[in-house]
Amino acid sequence: MALANGVSTVDFKKPLFSFGVITDVQYADIPDGHSFLGVPRFYRHSIQVLQRAAVKWNSLKTLKFSINFGDIIDGFCPKDKSLTAVNNVLDEFDKFNGPVYHMIGNHCLYNLPRDKLIPLLKIPSPYGCAYYDFSPSPEYRFVVLDAYDISAIGWAQDHPKTSLAMELLQSKNPNADKNSPVGLLGLEKRFLMFNGAVGKEQLEWLDGVLQDSTKNEQKVIICCHLPLDPGAATPEALLWNYEEVMEVIHQYESVKVCFAGHAHKGGYSVDSHGIHHRVLEAALECPPGSDAFGHVDVYHDRLLLSGTDRMASTEMVFIS
Ligand SMILES: Nc1ccn([C@@H]2O[C@H](COP(=O)(O)O)[C@@H](O)[C@H]2O)c(=O)n1
Numbered sequence: 001m002a003l004a005n006g007v008s009t010v011d012f013k014k015p016l017f018s019f020g021v022i023t024d025v026q027y028a029d030i031p032d033g034h035s036f037l038g039v040p041r042f043y044r045h046s047i048q049v050l051q052r053a054a055v056k057w058n059s060l061k062t063l064k065f066s067i068n069f070g071d072i073i074d075g076f077c078p079k080d081k082s083l084t085a086v087n088n089v090l091d092e093f094d095k096f097n098g099p100v101y102h103m104i105g106n107h108c109l110y111n112l113p114r115d116k117l118i119p120l121l122k123i124p125s126p127y128g129c130a131y132y133d134f135s136p137s138p139e140y141r142f143v144v145l146d147a148y149d150i151s152a153i154g155w156a157q158d159h160p161k162t163s164l165a166m167e168l169l170q171s172k173n174p175n176a177d178k179n180s181p182v183g184l185l186g187l188e189k190r191f192l193m194f195n196g197a198v199g200k201e202q203l204e205w206l207d208g209v210l211q212d213s214t215k216n217e218q219k220v221i222i223c224c225h226l227p228l229d230p231g232a233a234t235p236e237a238l239l240w241n242y243e244e245v246m247e248v249i250h251q252y253e254s255v256k257v258c259f260a261g262h263a264h265k266g267g268y269s270v271d272s273h274g275i276h277h278r279v280l281e282a283a284l285e286c287p288p289g290s291d292a293f294g295h296v297d298v299y300h301d302r303l304l305l306s307g308t309d310r311m312a313s314t315e316m317v318f319i320s
Pocket residue numbers: 034035036037177179180181194
């Protein structure tokens with residue numbers, strides 16, 4: 001804004017840009033159920049949450065894009081209906097007047113292999129994996145991690161990454177059911193088959209992106225289906241090698257916020273380096289008529305997540 005005396009000021013109340021967020025829709029055309037621990041799951045209603053999210057995002061007229069943090073359909077979806085269910089959910093995302101950036105979650109992989117999912121979700125995959133970055137404004141860079149890069153689900157049974165994941169699970173989790181954390185202590189409870197890890201090449205790629213964003217004075221937002229900080233989620237939900245990923249991230253002051261899904265009740269923490277970790281509340285666990293989605297206003301010095309209903313609002317002010 002230019003003033004009469006020639007002094008110009010910046011309007012700090014206006015965001016640089018804004019984007020929509022939603023996670024764990026886990027749609028399936030099946031009756032309501034519950035998680036292993038008894039938390040109710042509303043498989044048919046969750047797509048209505050997404051429908052209301054798209055209406056709200058469009059009504060704001062200011063959102064540049066939206067991000068889906070994974071698990072668009074549920075593992076209980078009958079497998080002959082997987083493709084239809086994915087397309088039903090994508091049709092709803094298409095009603096949003098802007099691009100949607102997707103990531104892969106475990107439930108996506110229970111339904112379809114990676115080579116089917118990646119094109120359906122239009123995930124840019126220059127490295128054959130599902131990690132990528134984009135820059136919606138010169139000041140910011142978004143990094144989308146592939147949390148199931150090393151995983152016992154999604155790759156062919158004879159793929160080296162399946163073997164690597166199974167070896168790790170065998171060494172860390174003695175239970176016959178590799179999804180069971182029984183007997184595992186503390187943070188070791190993350191070594192469950194429904195989680196995964198970021199592989200070596202992806203870690204090197206991440207390091208390169210963070211070097212480049214530092215050179216270009218860009219702030220970085222990390223997006224990952226699996227949470228990266230024990231303060232923001234239960235141990236059972238964490239990325240297997242979250243420490244290795246955070247060791248890379250902590251070398252750079254450019255990273256300000258990490259967003260995740262997967263841990264359905266949501267969470268928030270600020271880590272030892274001042275990075276904000278916000279795990280988003282799941283659409284799947286919204287009882288009929290309730291919602292969980294939001295939009296994020298991005299400023300030079302902070303992010304403001306405005307959540308709807310079960311998604312809590314969070315202001316994340318950067319420490320430097
Ligand atoms: N405390 C737990 C949690 C889960 N499991 C196993 O994981 C499967 C998926 O869990 P959901 O929460 O998504 O239902 C579940 O079927 C169990 O096999 C577990 O053993 N202990």
